[in-house]
Amino acid sequence: MPGNTPLQDSIRFGRCEIRPAERRLLIDGTPAVLGARAFDLLLCLAVHRDRVVTKDEALLFAWPGLVVEENNLSVQVSALRKLLGPDAIATIPGTGYRFTLAASDCVAPPDVESFRQGSAANDQPTIAVLPFHVRSGDPHVGFLADGLAEDVIALLARVPGFLLISHASSFAFRGQQAGLTDVARQLGVRYLVEGSVRAAATLLRVSAQLVGAGSGRMLWTGSFDSPRDSAVDLQEDIARGIITRLEPELTRAEIAHIRRQRPENLDAWAHYHQAVGAVALQG
Template sequence: MPTAVGARAFDLLLCLLAHRDRVISKDEVLDIVWPGLVVEENNLSVQVSALRKLLGTHAIATISGRGYRFALGVRQGSEASQGAEHQPRAVAVAGTTIAVLPFNVLSAEPQIRFLADGLAEDVIALLARVPGFVLISRASSFVFRGHDVTVPEVAHQLGVRFVVEGSVRLSNETVRISTQLIEAGSGHVLWTGRFDRRRGEAVDLQEDIARGIMSELEPELTRAEIAHIRRQRPENLDVWAHYHQAIGSIANQGWGREAMAEARSQLQKSVALDPAFGLGHAHYALLTALSMNIGVLPTAASLAQEALGAANHAIGLDDGSSEVLGYAGCALCDLGHHDRGVEVLHQALEIDPSNAQAHVALGASLVLTGKLEAGIEQMRFGMAISPRDRRLGFWGWALGVFLLRAERSSEALEEARTSCRRDPRFHLARVLEAAILDRQGHPAEASASLAMARQLCASLTLNEIALTHGRRVGDRLALLWVQ
């Protein structure tokens, strides 16, 4: 019977198999399995223990003072198919698998090859942080360098659903990086991107280029996974499928009542299947807190306590995940536990300084504790480092509300209208637009924006406007309500 293991345990298994001919030190393992992260050795011990429970206590040998070595025999090819009943149980990956192939170098210059390998490694490290996706290790994906194999063949050999490949070429003084996301089984190209840099800048800006690739690749990858899930029968959905359905409900329907309710329902299903799924608990806590704060759910002590419990439970389950801490910390802040929430958000950013959601949540919390200017700048930074984030419409609306509070109405109006463009279904962005236009002395335009908000959300009330934008705005827009 296939057995599900977590993403980190699977990465550790790949690492040990790739280096099974020698003892591999703990530092090497940490660098490979947790690329770019600072983690405690006990995280490694937990994953080793999980694999030993799966494969047997003697599967992984601990060499005192040196590291680990994979101790089981490994069969390959036809040898593996013979006497399969004697092999250890097969390992199924808990998550959607991706392989990043070595970038094709279309230049004879060693510097360009160095850049290409560095970019592929950076993309692997960044993708490894995206929840719900499992990255095949570099040691496995780079064995295809120089071999004439098709993407479906790679999919068959590595057991992956998606493949990322790219090329680096030199054109005059410009380095051109092309990347594409491919559905591995069919070879169908789902997304392509191109990034140009001046030759002298390319190597120095390697990490920035990789983050630029990721800012476009991650939303497309999530969209492709959601489309895949929707082609499945409902009874076949697993923990991560429900999680991605939650993301998709808001991405496809906006931040309305129905979408938020569906997302919370999908997250409840995910944690019902796996009560130890920390990210599901954290995201559920955040969406529940947000739903109360924007009037989608009634403000109730029982709901607030449920969200608080989910946030704290998530932290207890997985306090080494930046995503878990980012969502849970934001939920705590939204529930009024600002000191604890800010502490958790700082922990999230210590693990992953590129966590845009944690930056934005920290900025919003700073605003709500009286540090208006610092909070606004923190929010702007978080939005800037994730320029294609599916949450930008919501974040821009929140930023616009704070800018209006700071009497920066022109900037607030720009954020409100940008939010409307990013998510035309988000009624609160139209409410904000109406509030700003009213304050600027344009009652007719304000009335039109308010009417659009009411059209987008037929159940919108003045009490909800006061809850989300302040009593002063609610009182002003009440004068336009009947017009």
């Protein structure tokens, strides 16, 4: 299964480079605009470029835990071909897709444990966004909750200085009873973002929380209301509202973490001053 394959630090092909840990596609060194689903599909195809990826595999990797129509897959493949060229992804009739661009200069793939140890050694702040809880029996609310979580992931990926875990990894904990500290340990992250979507008669309330993974302590919480009949249209606005309030709190939490480190750790001290400057700019 695609989700069980160790990720490479970098996959290069032609003018392009995939950076899985950063969830970025670079074209000629410039970050490309790419949605979360399209990125996960590209990563799945590139990692398994030595073979055909079936449609079921691709759907499972890009939409874990969801039942979606195949046309969603076609839409994402089309978006990737517009970025990479029409011949970058071959359609294998009746089977699936194959990534056709030749990769070069690939860094040897580490296993999960060595990736976590490397992150710990560099003291990089890591964060994962968990699936939002759905407080409604309406399936449309469920789709909205997943869309919001994905938008938050996509927006957090643009925040410099933080290493974001892909939604394919964090969404694997959907419906599990594991505690937050245990989830954080398994994902190897310092911070968790979780949330919920609750439906009332004419209103949807979206709640989001930032949790310190080591202690399980709530670092920030916020709620956002939207008319129920326009929530889907306002999904991106709601996600941006969450990020607008979440990002400075995340930065402040990281400052507090760094303050607890020894000042002799010059790298940590430098990151501290960078974070202070970021908060000053954000107000």
